[in-house]
Amino acid sequence: MAESTVQHSTDKLLELKEKQKIIDENPFCNLKINDTRELKLVESRRKCDLCQKSRKFFCYTCYQPVLSCRYYPRVKLPIKIDIIKHPREIPGKSTAIHAAIIAPADVKIYIYPDFPEIPNKEETVLVFPSKDNAKNISVKDLFVRKEGKNDALGEKTETVWPIKRAIFIDSTWHQTKSIYKDQRLRELRCVILKSRISQFWRHQKDSPRWYLATIESIHQFLVELHTCALGVDEDYGETIKKYLDLNDIIKNTCYTDSTHQYSVINGEELMQRYNGQYDNLLYFFKYMFEHIHSIYNHNELKAYKRPLI
Template sequence: MVEPSLFETLLLDSFSPLDSAERSKCPQCSCYRKYYCYDCLIPMVEHFPHVSLPCKATILKCKKEPRSKSSVVVIKLFSPENSEIIDCLGEDSSVPEFPPQTMLLFPGPGSKTLSDLSNDELLGIKNLVFIDSTWLQTKSMLRNQRVANLPMLRLENHTTAFWRYQNESKNSLATIEAVYYAYVDMYKEKFSRGLETEAYQGQYDNVLWYFVYTYQRIQNDYIEKKHKGKTFKHIPGYIKNK
């Protein structure tokens, strides 16, 4: 189960823009949104953080799942110049061909850890691909040869803090968590080899800005506010009583 102390070390921008947010009409689609428009991928509040990702993040989002349920489409607001959201199905042509030096983040057979990569391989990563779908739909994605042919990278020793129930292990991360840990672990691996001159300074922490805000809001609602005294039935032990 998630440890609350995980978030205490993150260097995050202030949540005040989110705290003061009210629903308003999206200037592009005219739908009412509170924090950001997940369809148009534009913020509805000022001062959304910007994160400079070291290489491109490509999100293959299953188009059977609504964007409103996705944890990761918000990455396009944090790093608009170095991220891409592709709504697709595994067996259709909407999955693009990927350029050289692309890796798929997935713990499949033959996947490597960051420590398995040579210095040239580690420094050469230009594009990280993440699958944003249910585990059942992920199998369909992996049947697409453009996805299946990518070298796979897996993460180690991370526990999810996601509030949506899933019957996989506690190490099965929400997609936005996977994006965050992939870039942080990559940086730390480079530093350990002398390929970065300074230790990690929190430069990717704001990838989890909206995720942590939502986590804290759920905790607060069940401890102090509208769900006070009720049990969060989806995941036993999820609410951390003060």
């Protein structure tokens, strides 16, 4: 029996590797991301208006673009995103800045020990795995209605979104302990994301490929949040299932035209079923991925030799 189980696991792993090999050839092909060739037209560097340092696309210390907005997309998010950067995280290597440039109205970056205000812990989550597995919840768990004051009064919840803010830690996995231990985060619910294979080109020692870059984590979280709240567009469903591994969300959640337990449909694009609304968060990430792969062979980069599981 033991040998059979081992063989079964080995076959599954080989199957997973073969599937991922195909995805790695063009991982963004089915996502709705603007044509990144616009960025290839940018040849000269410009000075940041704030620090006067020479930058090409954006200033990664001031979190400001140095390009005209015609060169990159803007995205509106359904909730606020706070990113806490470790002070030793090298600014030029972080992907957190991508979110701040593309969604400036909804994303703010803090350098630890600077910290975002958390006025309401019930409406805020930390997207980070707790050491205590019992405290970890999925995005889908956020939509489990708890009996409370509003229910007793028979009032309807005013939004499809069960939270208003999500906090991310931007650092290497080895640097996260000092931030995660901060008392200001201890009372927050810890959300873990569904398995997703990273396309980040920077190698982190002793980390599997499902350790995501910050911008990948933000994108994954928002897609899961939106999909749980409003469902996924029928034409986009196969893309979501293949790329983001959301099969059980799509399969096990009933999406109808009736009002969701958190729903008051009063918007346009943000209130529609998921159809790529946040894919452009990966715009700079996609460009840099393609640039790196134009210089280096994918199979020779250490980051892609990490274990998948």
